[in-house]
Amino acid sequence: MACSVGDDLHSPEPGQFVHLDAKPGLALRRPFSVAGVPVAGTLEFLIELVGEGTRALSALRVGATVSILGPLGRGFTMPPPGVPAVIVAGGAGVAGVRFLAQRLEKREERLTMLVGARDRHHLLHELLPEATPDGRLELRIATDDGSAGLQGTACDLLAQELARIPDEAVVYCCGPRAMTDAAGALALKRGVHCEVSLEEVMACGTGACRGCVVETSDGYRTVCSDGPVFDARALVLESVANA
Ligand SMILES: Cc1cc2nc3c(=O)[nH]c(=O)nc-3n(C[C@H](O)[C@H](O)[C@H](O)COP(=O)(O)OP(=O)(O)OC[C@H]3O[C@@H](n4cnc5c(N)ncnc54)[C@H](O)[C@@H]3O)c2cc1C
Numbered sequence: 215m216a217c218s219v220g221d222d223l224h225s226p227e228p229g230q231f232v233h234l235d236a237k238p239g240l241a242l243r244r245p246f247s248v249a250g251v252p253v254a255g256t257l258e259f260l261i262e263l264v265g266e267g268t269r270a271l272s273a274l275r276v277g278a279t280v281s282i283l284g285p286l287g288r289g290f291t292m293p294p295p296g297v298p299a300v301i302v303a304g305g306a307g308v309a310g311v312r313f314l315a316q317r318l319e320k321r322e323e324r325l326t327m328l329v330g331a332r333d334r335h336h337l338l339h340e341l342l343p344e345a346t347p348d349g350r351l352e353l354r355i356a357t358d359d360g361s362a363g364l365q366g367t368a369c370d371l372l373a374q375e376l377a378r379i380p381d382e383a384v385v386y387c388c389g390p391r392a393m394t395d396a397a398g399a400l401a402l403k404r405g406v407h408c409e410v411s412l413e414e415v416m417a418c419g420t421g422a423c424r425g426c427v428v429e430t431s432d433g434y435r436t437v438c439s440d441g442p443v444f445d446a447r448a449l450v451l452e453s454v455a456n457a
């Protein structure tokens with residue numbers, strides 16, 4: 215879905231999201247990552263059909279008007295010059311890192327994109343960057359059933375990648391919480407900086423209701439305004455002990 219927006223929404227950062235009023239009468243807005251800014255004044259979203267709100271959004275006709283609150287939250291930090299980046303995305307988590315990948319693609323440094331999906335039909339190929347012949351941009355795939363790429367998960371790919379990247383590389387991750395926890399734990403064990411984007415059920419989207427808190431080393435923090443992107447070191451990762 216693409217939306218033309220007002221001036222205040224012209225410059226979202228990768229990792230930020232907006233809160234969409236999906237349908238009149240729905241009590242809560244729905245949060246969606248900015249998946250791209252194809253031209254100034256237009257935002258792209260990738261929306262997975264889940265329930266009433268996402269169905270209503272998918273049924274909108276061209277030219278319909280939607281109330282948008284945003285851009286909201288803290289996005290990803292860009293790596294310093296000379297530092298390679300690795301993006302790990304699981305399932306619909308591709309939506310949360312697509313804009314980031316577009317920004318990182320424009321740098322000269324190496325970018326490796328690791329994508330996991332249930333099977334080849336769930337890979338969202340059209341949203342993934344294309345690998346370059348010189349290896350500067352590498353795309354690696356994992357599927358649960360082995361129908362494309364490695365049979366395994368995006369974290370299996372990350373474990374392989376961590377063995378060959380330099381210490382100063384940065385890892386970015388978006389996907390289901392179990393996956394972002396596992397990816398964060400692997401990166402921390404290797405001593406690599408890692409930023410993860412979290413999804414929580416949200417109400418206000420602006421830090422007021424405290425309905426979206428997660429536990430961090432610094433107490434409970436809201437995903438909508440302190441996140442959705444967090445330094446993995448600050449999160450209480452369930453899989454740290456098993457990584
Ligand atoms: C920061 C952030 C970014 C997101 N970005 C995207 C994106 O780019 N593309 C995309 O398809 N989805 C994204 N999601 C998930 C998306 O918000 C939910 O799938 C959507 O709100 C479901 O609404 P629904 O009415 O269709 O489903 P319902 O099941 O009817 O939703 C009921 C309630 O639960 C909330 N909810 C349900 N699932 C989720 C979820 N996974 N995360 C958070 N809230 C949820 C809804 O906001 C709503 O309040 C994002 C979530 C967050 C928090």
Ligand code: FES
Pocket residue numbers: 415416417418419420421422423424425426427436437438439
């Ligand atoms: S949704 Fe209200 S504080 Fe995050």
